Amino acid sequence: MxxxxxxxxxxxxxxxxxxxxxxxxxxxxxxxxxxxxxxxxxxxxxxxxxxxxDMEELGLNIVDDLGLILRKLMRAARQKNDYLDTLAQQSIEVYADFVCENMNYFYFMAQVRGGGTLVLRNAIRNEIKFIANELASDLRPISTFEKASDSDLALVSLLIVEAVFDTTIDLLDQIQTSPQQQQAYVENTLKKLRLIWLGASAWHSP
Amino acid sequence: MxxxxxxxxxxxxxxxxxxxxxxxxxxxxxxxxxxxxxxxxxxxxxxxxxxxxDMEELGLNIVDDLGLILRKLMRAARQKNDYLDTLAQQSIEVYADFVCENMNYFYFMAQVRGGGTLVLRNAIRNEIKFIANELASDLRPISTFEKASDSDLALVSLLIVEAVFDTTIDLLDQIQTSPQQQQAYVENTLKKLRLIWLGASAWHSP
DNA sequence: TAACTTAGTGAACACTTGTACACCAATTGA
DNA sequence: TCAATTGGTGTACAAGTGTTCACTAAGTTA
The missing domain is CATH 1.10.10.60 (Homeodomain-like)
Structure with a gap:
């Protein structure tokens, strides 16, 4: 009942x-x-x-739902580790696994990120910023970012989140054609993050 | 007649x-x-x-057209300069200007990149890779990338192109609400590129 | 138990969609 | 000049669209 x-x-x-x-x-x-x-x-x-x-209102609820789940997931993934490189690797692996098991959500996101109504696009932008902010506050204590300004740290975080999120459609399409390619995506994205992080470390040393 | x-x-x-x-x-x-x-x-x-x-076939032709124009534009923008930082700045400014004057094209691209048919998505992916490859071959002679391997250079280029292209929808939406915000986008993106480039320079030095 | 509230129903509406088909008229090539 | 080619026309059709309205039936509350 x-x-x-x-x-x-x-x-x-x-x-x-x-x-x-x-x-x-x-x-x-x-x-x-x-x-x-x-x-x-x-x-x-x-x-x-x-x-x-509206269908738009339904879409907004989907964005909200996934945003909430995603923030929890990524925060949890990060809190396991504090050595930056393994932290990044584990985060991406956790993310990629989650994408694979919830593909429908991410096809939706990929579509709406650039092709939804303005309202929906803004909703997704806010989620991205939200996630980037949380990443920033988790990165703050790490020694690499000790001397970084808030705005610089925010920029690094945003770049990282965008580099992952905005290419998720590539991961999805790769999985569809050959599922074992997931690992290739993880490695590729990890390299990108290492590059960004390396740049961040060198940011304020002339 | x-x-x-x-x-x-x-x-x-x-x-x-x-x-x-x-x-x-x-x-x-x-x-x-x-x-x-x-x-x-x-x-x-x-x-x-x-x-x-089909509408899909029409879409493919749009992708082709813009891809061609864009490659020409960006190559030309790069060939004016060979000092990396001003090169990056000028490239982004040229790009942002072009986006503002051809907004329709880029709304189309932003929509189709993640939300078109698989065929259209792949077409755009290929254009992105194409542009990244051309960037790589232009970066190759620059001293910063002397010791970088081909695949590393390709990765850097891809990251750069994606960082610009995949956030173009943000530029478009910003312009619509307040046109003077174009410069803010340019500066923000430029910072991202500096970060990436800094990471690339440090890539093979332990 | 009785009155109220409300999630879900089913018919009806005016409108848009992709595509097939026969047709026209003008540029092309012999 | 005459026939062929072909870009554009107009009609027609079955199928799907969002939204309205009056309705039912079952859970909730008094």
């Missing part, structure tokens, strides 16, 4: 999952119709309005 | 321009209908098929 609220939450999740399944199947979020989402969620089209006013 | 081929080329361009105008107005390329493109191009829907089989 389930309460009325539980049932509502359930169909609400069904609607969001339906949208994610569709994006994961290669359908662009912007082209997904309210009706198709409703059908895949096992509900009649008009029911959609009981949960969201 | 114009030949038959010229007329065909002209409407072909009208169709592509119509699609670009729509993407520039915030409409996602995936949602743009063949009919709407035809209408905006001043042609009847069925005429579309005389030029493209």
């Amino acid at each position: 389930q309460s009325r609220e539980d049932k509502k939450r359930q169909t609400r999740k069904s609607l969001m999952d339906a949208a994610l399944t569709l994006t994961g199947n290669g359908v662009n979020f912007s082209t997904i119709s309210l009706r198709e989402v409703a059908k895949n969620a096992g509900v009649v089209p008009t029911s959609f309005y009981r949960h969201f006013t | 114009q030949s038959r081929e010229d007329k065909k080329r002209q409407t072909r361009k009208s169709l592509m321009d119509a699609a670009l105008t729509l993407t520039g107005n915030g409409v996602n390329f995936s949602t743009i209908s063949l009919r709407e493109v035809a209408k905006n191009a001043g042609v009847v829907p069925t005429s579309f098929y005389r030029h493209f089989t």
Whole structure:
């Protein structure tokens, strides 16, 4: 037996999952119709309005959900280690694994990052900045960044997060064609991060 | 008076321009209908098929066109200078100016990079790699990269190009809200490139 | 138990979509 | 000059779209 609220939450999740399944199947979020989402969620089209006013609102909720999960995941991955290089490696591995097990979410993100409505694009930008800020505050105590200014540290963090996040579509497409290529992506991205970190260490020494 | 081929080329361009105008107005390329493109191009829907089989094929042609223009532009921008820092600065300024004057193209690119069909995504990936390769061969003679291996240099170049290209949507959205923010983007991106370049210089010195 | 609230239903609407088909008119090539 | 080629036209169709409205049935509250 389930309460009325539980049932509502359930169909609400069904609607969001339906949208994610569709994006994961290669359908662009912007082209997904309210009706198709409703059908895949096992509900009649008009029911959609009981949960969201819009496909955009549904999209915003997906961004929020993933943003929350992602921040928790990455913070946890970082707190295991404090030696920078293994920290970076483990973070990327954790990220790549999570991407592989939640591909639908990241196809959605890749699509919307550059192709959603302005509202949705801003929502994703905020998540990226949020994650970068958390990275910055985790990097702050590390000796390499002792003398770095706040704004410099913020820039380094943003560059790192963007370098990972904005190329996630490449990881996704690689996995689809040959799943064992995940490791190649990890190594490649790790090299990029080493480069950035190396640059950051040299930043304020003439 | 114009030949038959010229007329065909002209409407072909009208169709592509119509699609670009729509993407520039915030409409996602995936949602743009063949009919709407035809209408905006001043042609009847069925005429579309005389030029493209598909909206995807039209998109591929846009990618090709911009890719060609962009490679020329960036090579030219680089050949003016060989001191790395001013080279980077001028390149980004040239790029940002070009983006501002051809916003439609770059909204299209930002949308399709992560949200187009697999075929379109791969087309853009190839252009990015192409541009990165050209950058690599221009960087090769510079003293900073004398001792760098080919694959390391390729990685640096790819990171640079991605750092610029994948955040172009941020530039576009900033311009829309406050045009004078273009300079802020240039400075921010320039800092990122300095960081990367600094990392690259330190890459093989323990 | 009775009244109220509300998630989900189903029919209807005006509109847009991609594509097939027969057709026209003008440039092209012999 | 005459026939062939071909870019553009107009009609038609089945299918899908967002949103409206009155409705039902079941959980909630008093």
